[in-house]
Structures are given as structure tokens and as C-alpha cells.
Amino acid sequence: MDRKTLIFFSILVLIPIFSLFYKLKIANLSLLPMPIEDTWNLQVFLYPKENIAFTEANFPIPKNFGQVKVHKWETQDQDMNFNFVKTKFGNMGYWEGEDWDVGHPIGYSAKVQVSPYSHNDPDSDTSKKVSEKQIDYISLKFYQPKELAEGKKILASIHPYDKDKLNAAKQIFYFVSEEVLNTSKEMRLVDTLLVRQGNAYSKSLMFSLLCRLREIPVRTVAGFDLQKVSEKSKDNKVRFTFWNEISLNGRWYHVSTSKEIFGNRAENLLPLWKRVEEKRDLGFESSTLRYSAYITQASVNRYNYKEYSEEVRETNSFLKYYSLYTLPLPLQNLFRVVILLPIGAIVLGIARNLIGIPTFGIFTPILLSMFFWETNLWFGILFFLSMILIGFFERYALDKFYLLAVPRLSILLTITVLSLILFSIWNENFSLFNNLTITLFPIVITTIFIERFSIMLIEEGVKNTLITLAGTFFIALVTYTLFLFSSLQVLFFTHPELLLIVIAIQLLLGQYKGYRLTELFRFREIFSKLQ
The missing domain is CATH 3.10.620.30 (C8orf32 fold)
Structure with missing residues (x-):
């Protein structure tokens, strides 16, 4: 690596590091939105056992212990006086008032994040004094x-x-x-x-x-x-x-x-x-009151984007003007998909430049993995293989008409749309695939892919075409597996400056001019003779 490349690489890596340090230490932002799967909604209701002229009640309220983080809580007082006492053993809420109606309970609601106990398997302790x-x-x-x-x-x-x-x-x-x-x-x-x-x-x-x-x-x-x-x-x-x-x-x-x-x-x-x-x-x-506590686990999304958006807006930093969380929700959803593409490009760069796996086109495997991710893996594989078979026979059928390129692609596009309609209707009637979402990706990708597949089949034969098809599918499946890690997507969406590190990695891949792994295997006899 020459000096110019090293300097440029260092700049690309250091900028995201300094940016993360500023966000976490100076702007006091969280690294990622709060994981909802560990977050619970707690509701506590207190009822008197009988109508009495004056009453008082107390009940523990969640506190920030080692394995508990309270994000917010609010009380339900019903015109009663509420006092809140903090101790190292816990927080206690006290309600006092008159004419407490049995039909209108008091209490509180809270949102808490619960983690496992951090210590296990204790070691021997021979200390004699207690701190x-x-x-x-x-x-x-x-x-x-x-x-x-x-x-x-x-x-x-x-x-x-x-x-x-x-x-x-x-x-x-x-x-x-x-x-x-x-x-x-x-x-x-x-x-x-x-x-x-x-x-x-x-x-x-x-x-x-x-x-x-x-x-x-x-x-x-x-x-x-x-x-x-x-x-x-x-x-x-x-x-x-x-x-x-x-x-x-x-x-x-x-x-x-x-x-x-x-x-x-x-x-x-x-x-x-x-x-x-x-x-x-x-x-x-208790002889004077009873309580009912209800706990539900937040399960809308894995991460609470709404609360992190509020956290960004409340910061006094300039970041509240440049965060993706300040965009309208449709644009946020778009960028959550688009921001995955550079990650797929790293997989593609390693597969092609270091390993030597052949593919149809440069970015076809990435688009194919997006197709799998946005629809359904098994639906994507079945639909894609079906369209390859249809395109294979369509190529030979249309060759008899000696069509120009644009009309040929238009027919391919129409066949793809018709096939997608049939697949959607069959899936609706027979429930073949759950949670299936159809987008424009399969129409665009499949049409272009079939044309390239047909041309390669004629020019390079069945064997090379199938090897290239297998390589394309392999890279698409590896990239699809990476896309399944929602934490990776949220990390890049929350800190898009990390894409500069992706550019730095691609810079290193572009500098590599040695043999690929497949070439070492292909020319192993020549290397053995040279040795």
C-alpha cells in the first residue's frame, strides 16, 4: 500500500470513529435505539377493599438498579396527594387522600428495560471484614x-x-x-x-x-x-x-x-x-387494599425508533439537523433498505476479487439478495428458478421471429409481470408463503437477469452458465444472511458515517492484484512444476 492510499484509508476510518465518540460522549446519545425485546410495560392498580373516608397507600415503583433501566413512568392519582421517596433499596410511592372511590383505582404505569443478572458462578470469598x-x-x-x-x-x-x-x-x-x-x-x-x-x-x-x-x-x-x-x-x-x-x-x-x-x-x-x-x-x-399488576412485552419492532428519534431531537447538538431519524417515516424506511447495499458490495468484492466466484453482472447478486429479503427467501428462490426456466424456453421460441433487442426485452418484462400475478394469486388462495410482500425488485431484476442468462447460455455453453448461476446464488444467499442481522442495519442507519469504513475496505480490495483462490486451484499443476 502506497503512502497516498494509506493516508486516504486512515482518514476514511478515523472520521467515523471521531463521529461515534462525539455522539456517545459529548452529545450523550445512545449507540443504538433501545431493544424492545427486553422492554416491558408495567401497570399497577391499587384498590381499596372498602369505602373509607380517608386512606393512604404505598407501593414500590421501579428504580434504576443494575439490571433494570426505567425509561419513563407516570402515576394515576385520582385527586390524591402523591409523594415519591427514593432510597438505595428502591423507590416507594405514597398516596394520601380522602373519599377514595373503589371504582377508580390509583397506581402507576412504567416502561422498563430488564437485563439478566450480570454475575454468575461466584468464586471463593475468604474475606473477614464487611465493607x-x-x-x-x-x-x-x-x-x-x-x-x-x-x-x-x-x-x-x-x-x-x-x-x-x-x-x-x-x-x-x-x-x-x-x-x-x-x-x-x-x-x-x-x-x-x-x-x-x-x-x-x-x-x-x-x-x-x-x-x-x-x-x-x-x-x-x-x-x-x-x-x-x-x-x-x-x-x-x-x-x-x-x-x-x-x-x-x-x-x-x-x-x-x-x-x-x-x-x-x-x-x-x-x-x-x-x-x-x-x-x-x-x-x-393487605387488609385495606388490593393490587393488580399487569406486564406486557413491547413487541412492535425489535428496536424503538420513535424514542431514539425523540432522543436525537432533544439533544443540543447539531446532530438533530443531520440525523436520518429526523426524516419523514417513508424516507426512513427507504434508507433502511438502501443502506444495506454497500454492505452487500463488500461481500461481492471479496467473492469476486479474492475468491474468484463468477456472477451474472456486477451488482446482480446484491439486487437478488434484496429481492429475497423484501419478499420471502423460499418464494424468491422458487420464483427466480421458475423464471429462468421460462426465459430459457422463451429465448428459443423468440429466436424464430428475429426480434430486435427492445421488443424482446419488453416481451420478457410482460412475461415476468404475468408470472408474478399468477404467483401472487396462487399464494393468496393456497397460503404457500406467509408474510409475502411484492415489490418492484423482482420485475426489474428478473427481466434483466433472464436476458443475460440466455445470452451467456448461447455464447459460453450450459456448464459455464450453470457455474455462474451457482456463484450468483451463493453470493446472494450470503448477502441475504447478513441482511437478516437487524442490529447491523440499525447500526448503519443510526450512524451512516460508518459507510466511509465500507469505502476504506473497498479501497483495500481494489489494491489487491494477486491471485484469486480459484486461480490457485485452477493452476495448481503449473505452480507445482515451478516449485
């Missing part, structure tokens, strides 16, 4: 004397005095998960300690008590299990569930004694309050 930040998680001040007495008896029988806190915690975990029977009844902690039977709430508190007696930092968490919603429950209604988080080597790990999970990867859990030891009423049905 000041975690003193609260070995505190016993929220436990009653009888609970402490029974807990100490159980701890003495388990004898979890291994120097390694991990082994000691596992001893406690195995005892609670295996020796304490599961039940769906409401259970107090003291009853679970005495009868060795409990639900997720009381077993989690028991695990927390025993670990704290051993001076292992742990907390009991109240929240919602989204897995039930993922399994398509009928009404998307959820109830509180409880689990633990244990700190080992300064990292928090998920523990569920009711599901027998210790330190493994945990998904679809939305924590709302992380100190149930203090707020025991979360584990019992």
Missing part, C-alpha cells in the same frame, strides 16, 4: 427476638463455619431449599423456622437471616417474575415473588431457594424493593 457499604446487609435489627433465637439454633445444626463464605452460603442454601418444604400458603418467617415449611417469601427471609447470622451480606428482594409473561399467560397478570441477592467478593449474585438456584444466570426478573427484611408487609395481602 461499610454492606453493613446494612448483615444487620439483624429488623428481626424479632424469637426469629433470631430459632435462627441461631438452625445455624448451629447446619454448622456453616467454613472460612470460605461461598461454601458457608451454599450449606445454608442447600438446607433452606431442600429441608424446608415449599408451600403456596402465606407463611410468617417465625412459622417457617419452626415447622420447616414456607413459600418464596418466608424461605427468602430465612436464607437472609441465616446468612446474616454468619455475617455474609445478603438481601431479600421483592419483584415480578417476567418469565410467566414470556410463557404467554392469559391475562399478563403477575404477583409479587421473592428471591435473594448475596454479595461475594463485592459482587451481587442471584439466589432463589424456592427454585433451587444459586449464583446462576437469572433472566426476566424485575426487582422493585431490595430490603424486604424491613418491609415485611410486601409478603402478605
Whole structure:
């Protein structure tokens, strides 16, 4: 690579890098729009159990924890006073007022993004002291004397005095998960300690008590299990569930004694309050109010383009005038398709210049992959092969009339349109292909392709034509596979300056003047003699 090419290549690569740095660090934009598949809509309604002159209610509100990001929330007050208290254990909403109507619930709605617990498979922890930040998680001040007495008896029988806190915690975990029977009844902690039977709430508190007696930092968490919603429950209604988080080597790990999970990867859990030891009423049905919580998963698109557009418009940067997200929606949809073409050009450049795969035309494989992507893969392959057969016989039929090029192509175009009409009608009547969308791509691509196919068949024979056809299909399928990665499309649409890197890669491909892989195979006998 000469100096001029190196300088130009460096400029093409550095410009997108600096642009991304500016967007992420200075303009504070997200790298990509928010993934909707991890985003949930939560609605909580609170009802009084009877009409009363004055009432108050409280309920946890989602907080930005490690695995939870709250994008927005709003309350439903019904003319009641609302107070919002933030703590490191969670956010609590308080409603106060008079004449609370049973038919008009209070509550809130929120949009949250939930990620899996980031830590799993904990390592040994032989530390002797607990950091000041975690003193609260070995505190016993929220436990009653009888609970402490029974807990100490159980701890003495388990004898979890291994120097390694991990082994000691596992001893406690195995005892609670295996020796304490599961039940769906409401259970107090003291009853679970005495009868060795409990639900997720009381077993989690028991695990927390025993670990704290051993001076292992742990907390009991109240929240919602989204897995039930993922399994398509009928009404998307959820109830509180409880689990633990244990700190080992300064990292928090998920523990569920009711599901027998210790330190493994945990998904679809939305924590709302992380100190149930203090707020025991979360584990019992209130005598004055009831709640209904509904969770639905956002499923319109994989990425939330609307919210990212608002994020771009709200920035104080000049980017709000030059982002593709500021364009009208029809133009955005157009560019989401067009912006994939340079990516296909890289695949084509590697296949032709480095590997030596023959194709019909230069950009025919890319257009063919767009045809597959915009319609349906199996429909595209079937329709294309059918049109090749029709074009093969049409070529020989029209040769007898000695037609000029333009009328011949016009007849091909008409046959393509008629075939597309028949395919669409058959698909509508027999439902051969689901979610089929017809565009102008198949008409244009097929007409041009059949003409080239027919000419090559006459000039170079059946064998070379079929090899070229196979190469065209191969590159089209590889490019089509790349187009299926929606994250790649969203990345280039969000940051179109990355296309300069595509130009840089093509610059390198254009500089290559060595042998192609197919040529090394083709001339292997000559190379062996030279050696």
C-alpha cells in the first residue's frame, strides 16, 4: 500500500470513529435505539377493599438498579396527594387522600428495560471484614427476638463455619431449599423456622437471616417474575415473588431457594424493593387494599425508533439537523433498505476479487439478495428458478421471429409481470408463503437477469452458465444472511458515517492484484512444476 492510499484509508476510518465518540460522549446519545425485546410495560392498580373516608397507600415503583433501566413512568392519582421517596433499596410511592372511590383505582404505569443478572458462578470469598457499604446487609435489627433465637439454633445444626463464605452460603442454601418444604400458603418467617415449611417469601427471609447470622451480606428482594409473561399467560397478570441477592467478593449474585438456584444466570426478573427484611408487609395481602399488576412485552419492532428519534431531537447538538431519524417515516424506511447495499458490495468484492466466484453482472447478486429479503427467501428462490426456466424456453421460441433487442426485452418484462400475478394469486388462495410482500425488485431484476442468462447460455455453453448461476446464488444467499442481522442495519442507519469504513475496505480490495483462490486451484499443476 502506497503512502497516498494509506493516508486516504486512515482518514476514511478515523472520521467515523471521531463521529461515534462525539455522539456517545459529548452529545450523550445512545449507540443504538433501545431493544424492545427486553422492554416491558408495567401497570399497577391499587384498590381499596372498602369505602373509607380517608386512606393512604404505598407501593414500590421501579428504580434504576443494575439490571433494570426505567425509561419513563407516570402515576394515576385520582385527586390524591402523591409523594415519591427514593432510597438505595428502591423507590416507594405514597398516596394520601380522602373519599377514595373503589371504582377508580390509583397506581402507576412504567416502561422498563430488564437485563439478566450480570454475575454468575461466584468464586471463593475468604474475606473477614464487611465493607461499610454492606453493613446494612448483615444487620439483624429488623428481626424479632424469637426469629433470631430459632435462627441461631438452625445455624448451629447446619454448622456453616467454613472460612470460605461461598461454601458457608451454599450449606445454608442447600438446607433452606431442600429441608424446608415449599408451600403456596402465606407463611410468617417465625412459622417457617419452626415447622420447616414456607413459600418464596418466608424461605427468602430465612436464607437472609441465616446468612446474616454468619455475617455474609445478603438481601431479600421483592419483584415480578417476567418469565410467566414470556410463557404467554392469559391475562399478563403477575404477583409479587421473592428471591435473594448475596454479595461475594463485592459482587451481587442471584439466589432463589424456592427454585433451587444459586449464583446462576437469572433472566426476566424485575426487582422493585431490595430490603424486604424491613418491609415485611410486601409478603402478605393487605387488609385495606388490593393490587393488580399487569406486564406486557413491547413487541412492535425489535428496536424503538420513535424514542431514539425523540432522543436525537432533544439533544443540543447539531446532530438533530443531520440525523436520518429526523426524516419523514417513508424516507426512513427507504434508507433502511438502501443502506444495506454497500454492505452487500463488500461481500461481492471479496467473492469476486479474492475468491474468484463468477456472477451474472456486477451488482446482480446484491439486487437478488434484496429481492429475497423484501419478499420471502423460499418464494424468491422458487420464483427466480421458475423464471429462468421460462426465459430459457422463451429465448428459443423468440429466436424464430428475429426480434430486435427492445421488443424482446419488453416481451420478457410482460412475461415476468404475468408470472408474478399468477404467483401472487396462487399464494393468496393456497397460503404457500406467509408474510409475502411484492415489490418492484423482482420485475426489474428478473427481466434483466433472464436476458443475460440466455445470452451467456448461447455464447459460453450450459456448464459455464450453470457455474455462474451457482456463484450468483451463493453470493446472494450470503448477502441475504447478513441482511437478516437487524442490529447491523440499525447500526448503519443510526450512524451512516460508518459507510466511509465500507469505502476504506473497498479501497483495500481494489489494491489487491494477486491471485484469486480459484486461480490457485485452477493452476495448481503449473505452480507445482515451478516449485
